[in-house]
Every structure is written in C-alpha cells, then in structure tokens.
Amino acid sequence: MNETTLQLPGEVRITDEADALYDELAADLLDVAREAVEQRGQFHLALSGGGTPEPFYVRLVIDPTWRTLPWKQTHIWLVDERWVPREDARSNFRMIREALITQVPTPAEQVHPVPTTSADPADAYEAAMREVFGDLAEAPPLDWVLLGMGDDAHTASLFPQSAALDVTDRWIANNDGPNVVPPPRITMTYPLLNAARNLRVLVTGAKKHATLRRIEQHMKEHGPDPSVLPITGVSPARGNITWFLDGPAAMGAGG
Ligand code: 6PG
Numbered sequence: 521m522n523e524t525t526l527q528l529p530g531e532v533r534i535t536d537e538a539d540a541l542y543d544e545l546a547a548d549l550l551d552v553a554r555e556a557v558e559q560r561g562q563f564h565l566a567l568s569g570g571g572t573p574e575p576f577y578v579r580l581v582i583d584p585t586w587r588t589l590p591w592k593q594t595h596i597w598l599v600d601e602r603w604v605p606r607e608d609a610r611s612n613f614r615m616i617r618e619a620l621i622t623q624v625p626t627p628a629e630q631v632h633p634v635p636t637t638s639a640d641p642a643d644a645y646e647a648a649m650r651e652v653f654g655d656l657a658e659a660p661p662l663d664w665v666l667l668g669m670g671d672d673a674h675t676a677s678l679f680p681q682s683a684a685l686d687v688t689d690r691w692i693a694n695n696d697g698p699n700v701v702p703p704p705r706i707t708m709t710y711p712l713l714n715a716a717r718n719l720r721v722l723v724t725g726a727k728k729h730a731t732l733r734r735i736e737q738h739m740k741e742h743g744p745d746p747s748v749l750p751i752t753g754v755s756p757a758r759g760n761i762t763w764f765l766d767g768p769a770a771m772g773a774g775g
Pocket of ligand 1: 571
C-alpha cells in the first residue's frame with residue numbers, strides 16, 4: 521500500500537505491484553465465498569472479460585491458497601459478453617473458460633455462459649438466471665461481482681450514451697449503438713449490478729489513470745453521471761463496492 525489518494529465512489533485499495541494486488545483481491549473473494557457458502561450453501565460469482573482480469577483468473581487456479589475456494593458450491597455468471605460464438609477469440613466466456621473454468625471443480629450445470637446463439641441472448645440469459653434464483657420481482661443479490669473499466673469509463677458492457685444504460689426493468693440487456701465497441705454486447709444492467717452484495721472493480725495499468733482522475737473530478741463537481749461515465753452509475757443499494765488498483769493505475773506513468 522502507498523500514500524496515493526484517489527477519491528472514487530466506494531472504498532479504494534491500492535497495491536503497487538500487480539501480483540500482490542491479485543492476492544488481495546483473491547483474499548477478499550475467498551472471505552466472501554466462504555461466508556456465502558456458510559450462510560446460504562452456495563456462492564454466486566459474476567466475472568468480467570476484457571484483458572485486465574485474465575492474469576487474476578490464472579493466479580486463482582495456480583496458487584494453492586486460492587485453490588481452496590469453494591468451487592463446488594459456486595455458480596459462475598458472466599457480467600457481460602460479446603455477441604459472438606463461444607469459440608470466437610473475442611468471447612469473454614472463451615477466455616474465462618480457458619483461464620479458470622477448465623481448472624476448477626465447479627459442476628457444469630453451475631457454469632452459466634451467455635447463450636449467444638439464441639435470437640435474443642439477453643432474454644435467454646435472464647431466463648436462465650430466473651431458473652436459478654426464482655422469478656423474483658427484484659434483481660437477485662449476486663455475492664461477488666468483478667467489474668473492469670474501459671478508457672471511456674464503461675463498465676460491464678454499459679457504454680456512454682448507449683441504450684442499456686436506461687434499462688430499469690430487466691436484469692440483462694442486449695446493447696449496441698455508436699458508442700458500443702463492436703461486436704454488439706449482452707450485459708448485466710444497473711438494477712442487477714446494484715443489487716449485488718459485493719462489487720469489485722479491478723483496474724490496472726497507467727493507461728487507465730486519466731480516466732480514474734476524470735471520474736474523481738466529475739464526482740467532486742457534479743456527482744454521478746452514468747450517461748457520460750457509466751461506471752459512476754454503479755452504486756450498490758445494500759452492498760458495497762471496492763476499487764482494486766495497482767500503482768500505475770492509481771498514480772499514472774510518472775508515479
Ligand atoms: C468486456 C468487459 C469490459 C471490460 C472493459 C475493460 O467484455 O470487455 O467485460 O467491461 O472490463 O472493457 O477492458 P480491459 O480489461 O480489456 O481494459
């Protein structure tokens with residue numbers, strides 16, 4: 521840990537070196553997972569794609585401490601997906617399956633990829649969630665949700681000025697439009713993300729520093745503004761959110 525201050529909406533944890541950061545995040549995951557299994561018999565984990573979390577997933581499966589995660593009681597969900605076949609190089613599920621899922625003993629029926637070959641993947645994915653959680657009026661509380669952040673402050677596949685930002689009556693939405701980085705996406709919506717018990721945002725690398733400063737500034741001056749900075753719309757109703765940053769993300773290239 522170091523003295524850098526960065527005020528973001530939620531708790532901020534800064535760890536200089538990436539591997540040490542992954543260990544902090546993994547320790548948090550293990551605590552939450554054990555408690556969920558103890559209290560409710562199962563653990564609902566939602567994972568993001570993109571490049572940032574891949575080394576974290578690999579660390580989870582190679583380090584003996586993290587291998588003790590209660591994988592058999594875990595359900596694995598996707599925070600978002602690109603609308604491509606599962607074998608496509610851009611598929612988030614493909615990356616997560618190769619890095620993690622093939623290496624852990626989670627039963628196949630507890631692994632929930634987005635059905636991207638369906639005519640309406642968002643509908644189909646929400647139906648899959650309703651089978652597991654029941655046909656609830658409110659979004660279910662996922663136990664631990666890992667988010668990333670793009671340079672444009674998108675998170676999940678909630679891009680600036682895109683249609684999915686305004687969805688209030690669904691847990692999952694398809695998303696496309698001029699600001700959505702192709703291919704079209706399927707994403708958890710704010711109502712589902714904000715119902716989570718524990719949200720974690722993993723941001724690494726100096727390239728993301730300017731965006732973090734922009735969020736800090738914008739929050740100070742205007743408060744949250746999801747249409748411009750979608751990640752500022754993530755605000756858990758009853759849960760908590762923690763940002764896990766490495767030194768370069770927190771301090772920039774000169775830090
Ligand atoms: C995706 C993600 C997305 C990601 C950000 C950051 O499908 O791409 O789930 O929300 O977290 O785009 O991506 P990087 O980690 O590659 O910078």
